[in-house]
Amino acid sequence: MSKPAKIVIAGAGRIAWHLGKRLKAKGLPVAQVLSRTAAHAESLAQTLQTRWTDDWSEVLPDADWLLLAVRDDAIADVAASLAPYLPDTLVTHTSGGTPGTVLKPYFNRFGVFYPLQSFSFERSPVWSKIPFCVDAQQEEDVLFLKRIAKTIGNLVYRVNDEQRATLHVAAVFANNFANHCFAIAEKLLAGKDLPFELLHPLMEETLAKVLQESPARMQTGPAIRGDAETIRRHLDLLNDHARWKELYEKLSASINPDMEI
Ligand SMILES: NC(=O)c1ccc[n+]([C@@H]2O[C@H](COP(=O)([O-])OP(=O)(O)OC[C@H]3O[C@@H](n4cnc5c(N)ncnc54)[C@H](OP(=O)(O)O)[C@@H]3O)[C@@H](O)[C@H]2O)c1
Structure with missing residues (x-):
């Protein structure tokens, strides 16, 4: 990168902590942490050895890149609060399930910097295996985000709002529902x-197989075989668990729509 970018992070939760530490470790120090809870902003800022504030009006006005790492539902509100102070800054959120265009009413330069992984405080991310899905309105901002992602990770994709919306639903099936x-x-x-x-x-083998082959081809079990009697016995066993029973029926019908249960 030609000159070091002045990076500001808004939010002090899981993503802010992990990205902040990774950026610093890769020579991209965060210039400021903003968060609504002073103690959280201060704690992250101490770790990153940088300044902090809980007052949106104190955001560094010459920030090159503002990373909005707040809860999905707070993105628009925080963007509205910061907009008056950052007319020229590239602003991105980190959400898979939120369109980049939620930032459009507030900023001239906006985009998305979405790391497709489940982050928690208890585990260290394996950065080389995390796909970074980036997008921005302006081509030079896309290049900037790609360069950052390539510096802190390895897998970088340009994914637009429409694609990312579907990607996020797919991730809910692959991760949350599984x-x-x-x-x-x-x-x-x-x-x-x-x-x-x-x-x-069994779980390990399931994952190993679908990482190697199409999951649709790897499907096993009573539903795909059409073993209706076995399925009826399973449903009887689930009589005391109405929700799980319903889920079992629906998943079986999704696996094998032609089978009569
Ligand atoms: N965690 C993941 O696995 C993951 C993966 C990819 C993308 N993301 C995205 O990253 C973003 C942050 O997620 P996270 O996991 O880091 O969440 P988190 O750990 O729950 O932290 C949420 C942050 O949002 C702030 N916040 C919440 N409501 C706010 C409001 N009304 N106004 C201002 N700030 C508010 C919180 O401030 P306080 O500290 O004051 O509560 C906290 O700093 C989300 O858009 C999420 O979709 C998360």
């Missing part, structure tokens, strides 16, 4: 004094 199914499995086993670890090898 995880919920794991949670149901864990509870069912606990009800019969069986350890969840019993399923670990």
